[in-house]
Amino acid sequence: MYDLTAFQRDLLYVVAGLDEPHGLAIKEELEDYYEKEVHHGRLYPNLDTIVEKGLIDKGQLDRRTNVYSLTQRGQRELEARNDWENQYAAELFD
Template sequence: MYDLTGFQRDLLYVIAGQEEPHGLAIKAELEDYYEKEIHHGRLYPNLDTLVEKGLVEKGQRDQRTNFYTLTRRGRREIEARREWEGRYVDTE
């Protein structure tokens, strides 16, 4: 996870928090969080990078709609990141 951008990590968290979200659902969640528009030219290349790294799987719902899910490795990476963060951030 150390080689991911913050945006890519945020993509992982959004995908983890939804059941097989499609690109526009992911985009909407991130736009709510960032409070600005996320362009397709930023979103989809970063999703493709996560697929290439084996952190996310891309499936096809129909000819126009893809969905995304975390791989086991993606879940392990999130868990490891949260454990690492927990050493530095007091949640109480």
């Protein structure tokens, strides 16, 4: 996961946290977090990048809607990231 941008990492976390993550739902979650608009030209190429890296899968919900899911590799990467963050910051949140 070290080679992901912060935005791509955020995408991975959002995909992992939503029940049925599709582009618009992911976009809305990120806009709530960033408190600004996330453009399609930024969102979809970055989703495609993390699909290519094998961290999420991309499927079709219907003819117009792609749905994303976390792969086992993506799950392992998120767990490793969480462990790494906790190594440095866990005591801040106790």
